[in-house]
Amino acid sequence: MLKIENLHATVADKPILNGVSLHVPAGEVHAIMGPNGSGKSTLAYVLAGRPGYAVSEGGAMFDGRDLLALEPHERAAAGLFLGFQYPVEIPGVSYLQFLRESLNSQRRSRGEAELSGAEFIKLAREQAALLGMDAEMLKRPVNVGFSGGEKKRAEMVQMGIMNPRFAVLDETDSGLDIDALKAVGAGINRIMRDPSKGVLLITHYQRLLDYVEPDKVHVLNGGRIVRSGGPELAKELEREGYVEAAA
């Protein structure tokens, strides 16, 4: 489903990714773990198409399409979702309007009918309720005045509304208390655990993996995948640290 091959990328001319190769077949959840500065967020941004992240070699295919040739909004319409490590605040724009316009823009480009205001609000309420978020918060400007945990929960509500085919979740677990972690983990399983979908879960810690069990775990270090294994690898990393486990 997502096939990354020998991906090299630079940020401000500094090489960050130095040949990442990775294949996530449909129906699987893969975790990427690694120390600070190993290139995890850069990988997420490159996949989503953030300006300033330049691919110098290699590529990524998504369902047989050249992912890197698409604009960010085309990647979203193709079914890719990026859960941000630091969700962005947009003053003056309500969450409801932001998400409705985004979703309808995706649907238009896929040749699907747009959702009416009433249909969209129903969907948004359902998804907020499933993640334990007060739907009234969706009337507020995007992420403005939200706590760190509320922002991450809101990212998952967005994912529920967009219902993507593939999610790249960049440290969605950071800044969450234990209840929010459980809710977010359950949300990922409910929305994304499907034979036709895939997830790349980027995290520092094992704890989210207690709720979302990965099929494979990869260790990213120095912009390269240095080790891959099953779920037990995450536990080993937690026990021994990156330096030992990746050696």
Add this chain to the structure above:
Amino acid sequence: MTAPFPTRKQEEWRYADLDALEPVWEQFAEPRTLIVGPGESLEEVWLPTGDDVQVRRVELALGEGASARIFVLNTAPVYGRIELEISLATNADFELYGANIGTALATNEIVTVVKHLGVGGRSRQVIRSVLNGKATGSYLGKVEVARGAQQTDAEQSVKAMLLDRGATANAKPELEIFADDVKCAHGATVGELDATQLFYAESRGLDPAGARALLLEGFVMGLWDSVSDGDSIADAAREALRRIV
């Protein structure tokens, strides 16, 4: 008798498009006078007319305890000027919410003089400009606090968004205060769209034009939050933004 034609040497006409104004000057030379009696209130929404040159010159007098709220969308294709001189008696309350939205070679400006004459007056001016092409958007606002007009609370918030390198924003809040127990807040910023916000919106599926339009809408639309008179100005502003994105 028509008032003398202005010159650019006059500070309040410094950024004006006098060439565009000259042929129609007679029509606008005399300001309109509005009086709001003690304790009364006024709300006006000034929509664009569609003419190439649009000028409104208004003198507004607020009696004791009177209040006025004016919402204005200034988006003339060639030259738009909103000129307001307001006097506030004791405990009067004045609010102005205005947007300059300009494209191509348009010049749109809002020029105000707010005179706090009595005790306890409150004025609030919020101006947002969105400009592309070689458009100019200006706000020149003078707040005068007269001797003895204590407990005056005056605020000026001026922000401009420049979408192209050739666009110009002028912001000139000015204070003249002859009382010692007053609050006069003023702030002015000029910026461009935030790249991180744009990427966030695009990653959710908005195409670049849609993302820009949404962010600009957020920047401007807060101005109309308190308007009681329907959606006309919000719709007109949305339409004006669509033209320039």
